[in-house]
Amino acid sequence: MSDFEEVDILLAEDSDTDAEMTLRALRKKGIANSVTRVKDGASALDFIYARGDYAERANRHPKVILLDLKMPKVNGIDVLRQIKGDPTTKTIPVVVLTSSAQDRDLIDTYQLGVNSYIVKPVDFDQFFEVISNLGFYWAVMNKVATSDRG
Secondary structure (H helix, E strand, O other), rough: OOOOOHOOOEEEEHHHHHHHHHHHHHHHHHHHHHHHOOHHHHHHHHOOOOHHHHOOOOOOOOOEEEEEEOOOOOOOOHHHHHHHOOOOOOOOOEEEEEEOOOOOHHHHHHHHOOOEEEOOOHHHHHHHHHHHHHHHHHHHOOOOOOOHOO
């Protein structure tokens, strides 16, 4: 996506396969054109804070962040910790979308303030359905405070 002004969803996902399946599911709901994907936690933070490669974009927060936990450079837990620990970004809804079903990850993310924790289904059809519903809910149905959108 080239027009960062229209971003509604930030997808932080290092797996090309999972990212493509996520985008296909969101396309089916008609919301894939409002997605920006980053491949690591450092890029996610740069995007959110409009710095580095994203310094030229308007600092408008996404409506939701879909966050993988197991990413290079900065892991998802540390990204979540920074977002939820900062008064300027803590109200951005964050949905952890991960292959980790470990209790420790679940507990840690909820203690940090995650809005939802979803374990990626292994089955393609289930994955597709989960992502379609998730994207529609968070990007279309859920309401965010406009003063907190950047």
